[in-house]
Amino acid sequence: MVRDHEGEHGSQWSAIQSIAAKIGGSGETLRNWVRQSERDQGVRPGQTTNERERIKALEREVREMRQANEIVRKASAYFAMAELDRWPRP
Template identity: 85%
Template structure:
């Protein structure tokens, strides 16, 4: 499995979030500042809003999983999936060899 690269670098994300914070006073709401900034960098307003929310989680302003925690959980879930697959292979191999051993002993 190949890792997908993000279409926007962390620097661009930071700059976009800084733009929202800087221009929030010039707009009627944070959402209008987000939409304006998103149009300038070429992403959707919803994407930029999600970046803002995740940044707040990462800096313990909002409750929720930080980026590091989310990555750790993904890695652990991937490891669990791989271990379950390995266990299934071993279970099938064990059953196969047990049957082969029984066949060997049942022949005259």
Template identity: 70%
Template sequence: MSKAAKYSPETRERAVRMVFEHQNDHASQWATIESVAAKIGCTAQTLCNWVRQAERDQGLREGLTTSEREKMKALEREVRELRQANEILRKASAYFAQAELDRRFKR
């Protein structure tokens, strides 16, 4: 299992919800995050990252939402594949052009 998938989406959602629900019980959001992280068994920084992303998804914080990030990754992958295809076509075109020149000179 990869590091990114160590915790289930349900665990992540529950932990973030706990931070939001118990935020008023602690002196700061970080204190809440540390408390909840200890209970679910992840690092405080990991939980902080989940909370920050949830805040972006809810429009409470600037940045890309989860769906925007997924779309960006898909578009970047598509651009990479298209560049590879263009490079293959460019090389094939040069190869066949050279073969055509060689054929003309052999006549």
């Protein structure tokens, strides 16, 4: 909508403010949506929505793997100590 009505206004910001008032939203929120849409279409540099989602998924996977590695490390240390505490067999 913003791009369709941009020519009717003096600037993109005035178009955003006008449309935001009509749809009952914040001008800043609508501006963020327009900017993200421009990035998704390759008009503006930056991460596309798909790239942002992929990065979030990879960060989540890294976090889970670090937690799993920490659990394995602690379990390994626990069993190593248990092995040292065993009585030697005669």
